Amino acid sequence: MIKHKAILIGAGLANLAAAVYLIQEGKWAGSAITFYSLDDHGSNDGSRAAAQADDYWNKEHPLANTKGYIARGGRMLNYRTYVDLMDLLSRVPSATEPGLTAAEDTREFDAKHRTFDKARLLRRGDGIINAGHLGLNNQDRALLTKLVLMPDKDEEQLDNVSIADYFKDDPHMFTTNFWYMWETTFAFRTQSSAQELRRYMHMMLYEFTQIEHLVGVNRTRYNQYESIMLPLIEYLKQQGVTIILDKIVTDWTFKDTAMQDDITVTGLTVTDANTGEVAQVPVDDDTAVIFTNGSITDSATIGDYHTPARENMDYGIAASLWQKASERFYNLGNPDKFFADRDASEWVSFTLTTKDHLLLNEITRITTQVPGNALNSFLSTAPITPLGQPDVNMSIVVHHQPHFTTQKPNESVIWGYFLYPRRTGEFVQKPYIEMTGEDMLKELLGQLAMVDPGPVNIREHEAAIMASVVNCIPVYMPYASALFNNRAKADRPLVIPAHSTNLAFTGEFAEQPYQMVFTEQSAVRSGEIAAYHFAGIPMSHLVKTPRYDKDIPTLLRATKKMFE
Amino acid sequence: MKKQTIRLSLIVGVLAGATIYAMKKLDWWHDDAKDYRQFESHRA
Numbered sequence: 001m002i003k004h005k006a007i008l009i010g011a012g013l014a015n016l017a018a019a020v021y022l023i024q025e026g027k028w029a030g031s032a033i034t035f036y037s038l039d040d041h042g043s044n045d046g047s048r049a050a051a052q053a054d055d056y057w058n059k060e061h062p063l064a065n066t067k068g069y070i071a072r073g074g075r076m077l078n079y080r081t082y083v084d085l086m087d088l089l090s091r092v093p094s095a096t097e098p099g100l101t102a103a104e105d106t107r108e109f110d111a112k113h114r115t116f117d118k119a120r121l122l123r124r125g126d127g128i129i130n131a132g133h134l135g136l137n138n139q140d141r142a143l144l145t146k147l148v149l150m151p152d153k154d155e156e157q158l159d160n161v162s163i164a165d166y167f168k169d170d171p172h173m174f175t176t177n178f179w180y181m182w183e184t185t186f187a188f189r190t191q192s193s194a195q196e197l198r199r200y201m202h203m204m205l206y207e208f209t210q211i212e213h214l215v216g217v218n219r220t221r222y223n224q225y226e227s228i229m230l231p232l233i234e235y236l237k238q239q240g241v242t243i244i245l246d247k248i249v250t251d252w253t254f255k256d257t258a259m260q261d262d263i264t265v266t267g268l269t270v271t272d273a274n275t276g277e278v279a280q281v282p283v284d285d286d287t288a289v290i291f292t293n294g295s296i297t298d299s300a301t302i303g304d305y306h307t308p309a310r311e312n313m314d315y316g317i318a319a320s321l322w323q324k325a326s327e328r329f330y331n332l333g334n335p336d337k338f339f340a341d342r343d344a345s346e347w348v349s350f351t352l353t354t355k356d357h358l359l360l361n362e363i364t365r366i367t368t369q370v371p372g373n374a375l376n377s378f379l380s381t382a383p384i385t386p387l388g389q390p391d392v393n394m395s396i397v398v399h400h401q402p403h404f405t406t407q408k409p410n411e412s413v414i415w416g417y418f419l420y421p422r423r424t425g426e427f428v429q430k431p432y433i434e435m436t437g438e439d440m441l442k443e444l445l446g447q448l449a450m451v452d453p454g455p456v457n458i459r460e461h462e463a464a465i466m467a468s469v470v471n472c473i474p475v476y477m478p479y480a481s482a483l484f485n486n487r488a489k490a491d492r493p494l495v496i497p498a499h500s501t502n503l504a505f506t507g508e509f510a511e512q513p514y515q516m517v518f519t520e521q522s523a524v525r526s527g528e529i530a531a532y533h534f535a536g537i538p539m540s541h542l543v544k545t546p547r548y549d550k551d552i553p554t555l556l557r558a559t560k561k562m563f564e
Numbered sequence: 565m566k567k568q569t570i571r572l573s574l575i576v577g578v579l580a581g582a583t584i585y586a587m588k589k590l591d592w593w594h595d596d597a598k599d600y601r602q603f604e605s606h607r608a
């Protein structure tokens with residue numbers, strides 16, 4: 001239904017995109033748009049640690065050491081499939097490069113810093129292994145082919161089927177280089193949804209053919225906040241959009257109708273995150289409400305060099321509000337599928353800041369590649385999965401330096417993560433979730449030492465490396481992979497649910513055709529759809545989606561790759 | 565000669581039929597735009 005004003009709940013990428021499209025394509029005035037949000041970065045953060053030290057999720061346990069930098073995630077883009085993201089970025093000026101749009105900024109940087117991973121997988125004793133050899137057997141190939149050939153209309157056949165279920169007669173799959181790379185490039189776990197794996201096999205089929213080098217991966221000049229979020233925020237503010245932060249939308253009221261299925265928001269309860277003060281915001285008939293109904297960094301906590309990140313048991317503010325709507329209406333999905341199964345969704349990451357480049361240079365020597373090009377995953381040799389198989393212990397991304405505009409020339413920033421935080425370290429005998437930043441660095445040094453080709457092992461530099469640390473910030477994210485959780489198609493509300501008169505859902509927990517989760521691409525597209533709906537723009541004007549899953553040369557190349 | 569032509573046309577015909585059938589099953593001609601019609605706005 002066409003509207004002329006909008007309230008956006010959450011100021012993450014999806015809703016910022018919605019606002020830009022409302023202004024540029026819907027020709028709305030910026031003053032017609034108001035955001036209420038806890039913060040203005042969501043999952044796309046990147047700042048000095050001090051800026052996040054006492055934020056909402058960390059209030060109860062502020063950091064002792066607030067030095068260094070933090071970005072809870074590294075980020076890989078893919079121009080080929082991120083068509084809506086690149087369209088969005090082409091509409092706003094870069095926040096750091098005068099005279100360029102945010103898209104030109106990224107393209108210019110990326111063209112000069114092409115990704116070509118030379119050490120995607122490393123294993124104790126073997127060093128860099130030949131990841132281009134995917135290691136699939138005929139059963140693996142048959143099951144993957146079945147996924148690729150399953151058309152969109154049949155995807156409900158995979159309702160509530162996990163990846164472990166799908167490959168239950170084929171445990172060999174989980175010992176292949178293909179799986180090690182796929183799980184760590186995209187953050188799939190064996191408990192994740194096979195439906196989503198199918199979507200990835202479709203949308204990322206092109207990348208399947210070059211997965212070991214990640215040549216299709218594009219990167220931004222700086223962290224996601226400065227290179228993607230800030231350009232959007234600055235543009236929207238210039239347009240007169242109101243962005244109200246430190247607010248949590250904790251409840252809403254809906255219009256009572258005879259059939260009880262018309263979805264019309266009539267009011268919001270807004271709680272101040274600092275004072276707890278509660279205010280009521282009425283929603284009139286001409287106002288759209290655009291809500292990001294899940295955030296994978298909600299409830300994420302941080303620690304420091306000597307303190308592990310404490311576990312926060314909150315359900316998450318986005319999911320809590322979603323739940324209040326889904327309890328009332330039957331077609332708004334099931335937030336518990338994603339937010340009540342931490343075992344399937346949690347992971348820990350860390351951001352390490354050092355005051356010199358010694359560690360960075362050592363990693364360059366061991367992995368044979370310069371910073372900015374790689375995702376390196378370290379494989380265990382011992383069995384560590386419930387099936388008694390080896391798996392990836394940890395992965396790191398060495399960013400191009402500097403990764404933050406305020407970073408000093410002598411400083412380095414490295415990001416790493418553990419997909420299974422309850423597993424015990426190989427070098428520090430604790431579960432990763434209980435590790436301090438120092439423990440995580442020791443774990444990394446241990447892994448590097450085991451794959452070091454010499455002649456002088458990195459262990460020889462351990463004392464100097466430890467002395468170079470400014471801070472190492474562990475982050476616990478209980479919902480980082482929640483969007484991959486095993487699900488049925490009906491578990492996520494449609495971007496525009498049936499019978500909705502003024503409510504849209506955006507982000508990774510809203511259902512839209514074809515798109516895959518855990519991508520800035522799908523977040524942006526959901527915002528674009530919501531904006532087009534409320535501004536009355538035909539959906540035929542949406543950015544065209546390329547379909548590599550129907551491209552014969554890509555299919556042939558993928559078939560060939562399966563036999564390598 | 566005539567027999568051979570008939571046999572060849574039969575093989576080509578069966579192959580073409582099978583390909584078209586498989587592509588139909590795979591929803592090859594799926595109209596992506598149709599997926600988005602559900603999100604189209606209608607005036608109040």
Ligand SMILES: Cc1cc2nc3c(=O)[nH]c(=O)nc-3n(C[C@H](O)[C@H](O)[C@H](O)COP(=O)(O)OP(=O)(O)OC[C@H]3O[C@@H](n4cnc5c(N)ncnc54)[C@H](O)[C@@H]3O)c2cc1C
Pocket residue numbers: 009010011012013014015036037038039040041042043044072073074075076077247248249250292293294295296297298317318319321349480506507508517518519520521523
């Ligand atoms: C560790 C990590 C690695 C990643 N790697 C990649 C990658 O390599 N490539 C890639 O494309 N993507 C990656 N992503 C995913 C990408 O960051 C997300 O897809 C994208 O940011 C989602 O945007 P969003 O707007 O939907 O949600 P978010 O960024 O989560 O923003 C939603 C915001 O809304 C707020 N909010 C919601 N409800 C309320 C409420 N009721 N009251 C107040 N505020 C509310 C939330 O708190 C949050 O701040 C990664 C994410 C993480 C965490």
